[in-house]
Amino acid sequence: MDRKEILTELKKVLAPYTESKEMLAGINEDTDLIKDLKINSANLVDIIIDAEAQYNIEIDFDAAEKMYNVGNCIDVISEKINKPA
Amino acid sequence: MISAGNDIVALNAIDKQRTDQPAFYSKFITPTELALHNSDEITLVNFVWLLWSAKESAYKYLKRNNPELIFAPAKLIVQKLNILNPLKTDENAHNSYRGKIRKGDTVLPFLSIVTKEFIATVIDQVDVRWSVKQIDASDYESQSKAVRIFLLNDLKMPGASVEKHPVGYPILIKDSKELDIAVSFAHHDRYVSYSFQIPK
Numbered sequence: 001m002d003r004k005e006i007l008t009e010l011k012k013v014l015a016p017y018t019e020s021k022e023m024l025a026g027i028n029e030d031t032d033l034i035k036d037l038k039i040n041s042a043n044l045v046d047i048i049i050d051a052e053a054q055y056n057i058e059i060d061f062d063a064a065e066k067m068y069n070v071g072n073c074i075d076v077i078s079e080k081i082n083k084p085a
Numbered sequence: 086m087i088s089a090g091n092d093i094v095a096l097n098a099i100d101k102q103r104t105d106q107p108a109f110y111s112k113f114i115t116p117t118e119l120a121l122h123n124s125d126e127i128t129l130v131n132f133v134w135l136l137w138s139a140k141e142s143a144y145k146y147l148k149r150n151n152p153e154l155i156f157a158p159a160k161l162i163v164q165k166l167n168i169l170n171p172l173k174t175d176e177n178a179h180n181s182y183r184g185k186i187r188k189g190d191t192v193l194p195f196l197s198i199v200t201k202e203f204i205a206t207v208i209d210q211v212d213v214r215w216s217v218k219q220i221d222a223s224d225y226e227s228q229s230k231a232v233r234i235f236l237l238n239d240l241k242m243p244g245a246s247v248e249k250h251p252v253g254y255p256i257l258i259k260d261s262k263e264l265d266i267a268v269s270f271a272h273h274d275r276y277v278s279y280s281f282q283i284p285k
Contacts, residue, residue: 019224040272040273041141041156042099042137045109046100052108061112061159064159065156065158065159068155
C-alpha cells in the first residue's frame, strides 16, 4: 500500500470525527488533526484504535504520539504495514 | 511559571464500551497509573477520562512555556490521585479529586470534578479561577464562540478580547497589548470551560 492509498483509507478513519468535511476532502500531509480538521483531542485515541482495525496493525505508545498530523499518521501506518512479520 | 491548563470531557460524547477495553486505555495510561485506580471511589471509565483530562490540562499548561511540546499522553504521568469527598454515595453527587502529574522533572497539582455529565480538570496553581458551562450547540464554531464570551463575561474587564497565539493557546488583548493573564480553554460536545491565573 503506497502513501496515496493509505491517505485515501485514512480519510475514512478520520471522517466520523471531523465536522470539516470540505477540509477532509482536501487534506494533505501537512494537515493537523486538531488545528485544521478541528478534531476534538478526546477522539485521538479513537482514531488510533480505528486505524489499527482499518490497516490490521498495532500502534504502540511511541508511535501513537507522532500521529498529530496526516503526514505523521501515514509514516506510522506505512511503517507498521511494511514491518516484516 | 505563569500559565494555565484545563480540560473537559463530556461523558455523553465518549464511547463507554470502548473506554472499558485495555486496548483503548493502554494507549495512554501506563501500568503504574492503572494501579492508582480504586473501584470503590471511581468507575474505570471515569478514571480513564479523568486521567486523560489531567494529561490534556498539563500539556496545555506546559505548552505555553515550551511551544515545541507535542501531546504525548503516555509521557505525562499521573503519580497521585485522591478523592476529596469519599463519603458521597449519591450517584448524582459531584466528586472531586486532587492529584499530581509529572512530565520529566516538572510535577503539577491538578483538581478534577466528576459529575454524571462531565469530567473537568484544571492545573491547580495559586490564584487560578476555573469554570464550566453547558451550551446549546456542540459544533466547533459554537463552542469556540461560547467559551470566549463565557470567559470575558466572568473576567469583567471592559475592552478585553481573546485572540489565538500562533502556538495555539488563547491570549487576552486590551488596547492592542497582550495582557499578562494566562488563559486556557476547553470544550467537548455541549460543555465549555475556561481557566486563568488571576493577576496579582
